[in-house]
Amino acid sequence: MDVGTVLCLFAVYLSFSFNTMDNPPNPQNIHYLPTTYQASLPPPAEPYDNHRSAHTPIVIDNGSTNLRWGFGTSSTPFSGPNAIAKYKERKTNKPLLLFGEGIDSESGARGQAKTPWEGDILLNFDALENALDYAFIQLGIDTPTVDHPILMTERLCSPLHSRALTSELMFELYSVPSLTYCVDGLMSFYQNHLPPPDTRYSANGLVVSFNTASTSVIPVYRGKGLLNHAKRIPWGASQSSEYLLKLIQLKYPTFPTRITNIQTNWILHNFCSVASDFPALLKKLQNPLNLRASEVVIQFPFTLPVVEEKTEEELARIAEKRKEQGRKLQEMAAKTRMEKLLKKESDLQYLTALKEGRGGESKKEWMGKLQAEGIESEAALDDIIKKLDNDLKKARRKEAGETEEPLEEPSFPLVDVPDADLDEESLKEKKKQKLMKAGFEARVRARKEKEREREEKEREEKREEEEREEDLDGWAKRLRREQEALMSKIKDRARRKAALNDRKSAAAQARMKNIASLAADDRVPKAKKRKIGGEDMFGADDADWAIYRKINTAAPSDDEEDDLAALHTIEQKLLAYDPTFTPSHTHAALASQRSALVSAFRPVYDEADVQGNTRIHLSTELTRVCEAWFAPGMAGVDSAGLGEVIANMVPSFVPSLSASSFRSSSSNTFSSSRPHTSSADRSSVLSNVLLTGLPSLIPGMPERLHSILQSVLPPGTPIRVRRAQDAGMDAWKGMAAFSRSREYTTTPGRERYSVSKAEYEEWGGERVKIWWGGNWNGGVNVSSPGEDEEDGWGGGGDEGGGHGGDWDGDAMEGVEETGDGHGGDGGGGGGSGGGGAPAPGPGPAPSRDLGKAVEAGPSSSSASTSAPVAGPSTSTSEPVAGPSTSAAADGPPPTKQEIENARHVEAMFRKMFPMPGDDLGDNSDEEPDGNGYESTYYEPDPEDEW
Amino acid sequence: MALSSASPSYLTPIHDKLMPKHVLPPKGGLKKKAPSDGTATPITPSLAVQLSYLHHPRPFKNPNYTKNVNRRAKNLKNVLTAERERERAEREARRLEREEAAKANLNAAAAAGDIPEEAPTYTTIEAPPSLIPHKHLCDITGLEAPYTDPTTGLRFHDKSIYEIVKGLNPSIAKDYLSARGVNSIVK
8 A cells, every 4th residue: 555645645634524622522421430339337247046056058159259158048148259358457556357348448458458269260268268257257157167068159160279278178177067069150040940849950051151250151951061061261351351451551541540450340340331243333433423422431530730819919919029029130230230330440440541651661661560460462451441441332322222333334444555565563454454354344245135135025025915915815825735745745754754764665775775876986887987978976066965964864854944944934824814724724733633533532632621631431442342252362362252152062052053974973862862852952052041140241241142142053043042130149049049959958969969078088179079060070970879960971072962962860759769878879889980871770880890990090090099098098298087087087976877978988999999808809799789979080180189 | 176275375476367266355346345435535446447357256167277288389370280280191091091991892982982071171161262263453443453554563443543553652552462462572
């Protein structure tokens, strides 16, 4: 693209279509920052008596922004920002420990605030401990242990480090009897699809869970979260808020007040929105008018500068004072002048007297006298006298208010006398006079020249005036042409300068060529030399020398200053006489001109407008920061956005779209067991979308997701996208509802979800049981009779249908039927490595698995297999109590059942990893009375923690 | 649980507030009520002092619990690396297992069916990089950007924005680029 043409067009364009800074921005949609929230005292701790030794479950939603906690029986939880601050108060020097909003009550505490979460990861366990302390204090717990089963959220596929340390806190510090980890998004989905009593929870849908530092998409199939299909996008509200802050800082680099994260969060949640059609919106906003119309203005606090108002009297007094001072100074100056004059006069008198007083003294005596006065010769004396005389005359004239009169022409009598007639002295004098005469004449000439110029200028002006009066339009046009020519000259120069910065530009290369040719020995090529007679004529023309100026990029250009001066005079004339020429047409105004688009994007206020300069105008940013959820790449996060992630899930769930050519296995699957119900079921996962988490409240989010789904699902699919009823609280409420459900409250039921203290002591803190609402990593697969948990988990991957995609087992039924948690499903003993295998009941199948596990045990990574027996055989830092010692451990005495469980588990492991002296051979015999846990250890633990 | 096991440690350093406090007499601001006689300047505890729960009793905490040494040792990077490492090792183990199963059982397909797929972990559920070419947005205004300035690499909407782009000094241009995640590597 030719930049030059663009610029010329640009210059023309400027003068027509651009509005100027003359119109001050006058925003309509101004919002003031909220005043800071003052924390109030929390409600007094609840009376604990209702729950004392009632084992009411405590439900904790440990979110990265808010911590919500309460007894599962209450309808709403306590809630507060998940942060603590340890702070020493300045006045009393008292240490303080503040939680949540309380941190804001002390200005210095904010800087000390710590959160348990570091971005998306639970990492700061000191802070978590303090926060949990606060939670339990608020619940009024006054017993020596927290004797309540705990349900707590954890991040989707939480790193095991976080889980291990959380479990450790719970079991060892608070001595809770059991702990269930839930995935917040799944629990929110549960809350929004609560099954009627006595029916199984088996909803299908897709959870889009907006967290603070990430966003997760989790398919839910028949009530169970398909975590192997889940995806996490590393973009959340905090990233959007930071992005907004960055954009504001770039837009307002010199903003007077500091913009905080809290403020951008407030902006994000109150003004930002998701565009249902982003490209169309951008097209619309290209129009400056639409851009202005869409803007939101945030007024930051400001203080008007105090303008000192002075009364007339005061002003008059000040002026008087100033005058007085001036007069005093003048008087003083006059006095000193007078003194000087007097001194000069007396000097003159003295010297003239001295001169006249020269009587008959000898020359020598006279010289001595003179030298005593500091004068070298008689001539010098004459000079001094003459000078003093002149000075006095001048001073007197000045005093009398006369102007300096032109000097009369001095006479140079010796100049015309021929040299021959002069002696040596006179010759010298003649030379001097000659010089003086030349100087005098030059001065006269210059004066005349000046006069002539002035006259010419006057004549010129007169002529111009006449021209102007005759034909104003023509005159103005001529001047404007001149102005434009000058401006384009200036612009050309600027462009050349810019081009010289680029080594490859034509201008820079021409310059190099010039330098090379100047440096060459024979500048004139031979052919040319012959023609012009072999002479290098460089320099004959004055213009030749301009080449040196041209190649010196650093040299300041005189022309530039001249041009600017000429431009200025032309503009002054035009301003004075041409009514259509306004200050906005001057070069200075045009140079700082902003396009309508730019001034709509970021209106500029007058420098003195303090209020205006503390405003932030937001227009495209409002949707731009939310758009990043759908394209994190625009903010530098290399990840697929929400739309792409959902689109990637389609082939796994919608059979018609999973082309059989590359997904033959899955299409087999769909046609295998129950093709119709299954595939219809599976595809319904994507057409029922639930948005949860506070950022889901951003306007436009459901609409956008709806249009995304519409574009990726087969036409005609009914699509339902909605927000959770209470986007912030539903995860907690779902857990609370679950803690009240029969599924959880019946004793064998709870064991399928939660890790008991005994189990914790055996397995360490990383293990959880796999259930529909929890994580799978570090999971122990627990099947209860009647429920075959094969799909999703076992099938994994995209061929999730490997096992037919059906969990037709009924949990509730199973529980009721067996009545005993460690009932009949002994056949499932092949847990190690085979958790996903369909366990058809007591049968021969598992023995192979088990045997293999035993074989693999000692040889494969020791961590994975030796873990459970760590108690007796390995010595590690962690306090691991073996099953046999669990009864002796601190805390509540284990229940009978727990002891029994422990015994079962111990038996199983002894089978698998025989101690010397154990009989390995009879393992299959003992299987029928095996245990309820079909444990699958997926995790070789590289860290040898147990 | 022996209550006497925790020594009445008035001398405990203040910052060691993790010590069980239930044996200590309650001290601190919350209990202090301002004297109401109004003669002297009443010292009302500030809101923050009232909100502080540093000295609230915490009977439910196990006094014998010692902090896990691991608790503070790991930073975010360590945790994620460990997680990744663990996942890798796990996959390796699974592969070995599968091979062995195949060796032991000629019916390899059946054996493969028995081996569970990997459990999704924090690293595996991360969304893949985007494959959709994303829209070029103007770095200055956020509007559509059909043009790119070759010297700074900034995208711009039209010629009026180009004027701004040309006037940017290099460090600000770099800031604009880094907002988009383009970071020039300075060696």
